[in-house]
Amino acid sequence: MLSRVVLSAAATEAPALKNAALLGPGALQTARIFHTGQPSLAPVPPLPEYGGKVRFGLIPEEFFQFLYPKTGVTGPYMLGTGLILYFLSKEIYVVTAEMFSSIATIGLLIYGIKKYGPSVAEFADKLNEDKLAKLEEAKQASIKSIQDAIDMEKAQQALVQKRHYLFDVQRNNIAMSLEVTYRERLHRVYREVKNRLDYHISVQNVARRKEQEHMISWVEKSVVQSISAQQERETIAKCIQDLQLLAKKAQAQPVM
């Protein structure tokens, strides 16, 4: 960690330090020239995704790599152990009450970090993801609404092409209703004319019947007038004779 602070300090002090690119990870940021005029905020420079690798949470990996060529793998550990023992034995680090409280505090901190570290990191990642998801959702909703508008517009345009069907149907309807009205009126005219003709015919029939009845009654009246009294007596006597003959004939048959 300290090495990186040194690197960035070196880059700020000597911006023309081109061989800063050779000094390990973080080179992308340390090779940038700082404090030259207006800083541009877009495009936003990328953040490194993970921090530098450390051992024991304190000592960066680069230190171990630095000592590796000369002392191998165990070199830094020997150095650390030796330093600690030196400080303790020479009483540069004095064993006081504070040591125990520091053991308690730091032990508690390490325990807490080891136990709850991953879940807290996951929580932080989830917070970021939720933020991104909300923005993404807004973007998608906007895209979708515009797409829906486009589709609706296309559908409307297609419908406009088919409008002539509607007009044909309307035209047919109107023609049909005109035809129906015409026929209806024609029929009415026919009925009215027939009515009047029927009236004339029935008037004629009534007149003819009246004439017939009048003639018949006149004929009967004149025939009845023409029958004299003598003719009437003769006719009645003949009828009585006929009836007597019939009576005699009738008696001859047996009664059933």
Place this chain on the structure above:
Amino acid sequence: MNENLFTSFSTPTLMGLPIIIMIIAFPALLYPTSNRLISNRIRTLQQYLINLILKQMMAIHSPKGRTWSLMLMSLIIFIASTNLLGLLPHTFTPTTQLSINLGLAIPLWAGAVILGFRYKFKTSVSHFLPQGTPILLIPMLIIIETISLFIQPMALAVRLTANITAGHLLMHLIGAATLALFSISTSTALITFIILLLLTILEFAVALIQAYVFTLLVSLYLHDNT
């Protein structure tokens, strides 16, 4: 023994120069800022926590009271971080010094009270007389309420100082007990060490709680007076 016990509370100097100002300003370095929408984990967590505390604390205030949000948030973050950093070994905690706590408490309390007296004189003065007191008790009660008003900043400062100082002293003493018992009987030292662990857990809680209480009380005084 006495000298060792209280040396951790003396004003820190480096080669004769007081570096107390740097120590007070140091916690601010631990809170990164960024212009980005999505940042790294520590910044996300910091944002989330500050939002949570802000909403929780400023919900009860009117818009006039909410103009104090920045002040109160800075206050709670300062006190919480100095308290927590003080738990690390060989560190100096500014909030153990009465001077610093008075410097925090008196201006904030005075600001709240003066605001109240300036803009809502009748309401502020009416706080001196609770409702429904018998007439005979009124003079005494007003005196008592005045005293309780003026004791508020003192109480704020002394409460914080006493709590943190007592916690540190206790940890120091039990640590010393463990150290002394180590050479006499290891098992007793172990028990004492367990007590020390429990105490450390308590101290972490106290550190956070004291910050909260301080800020809450200031906000309460503010609420009364806006």
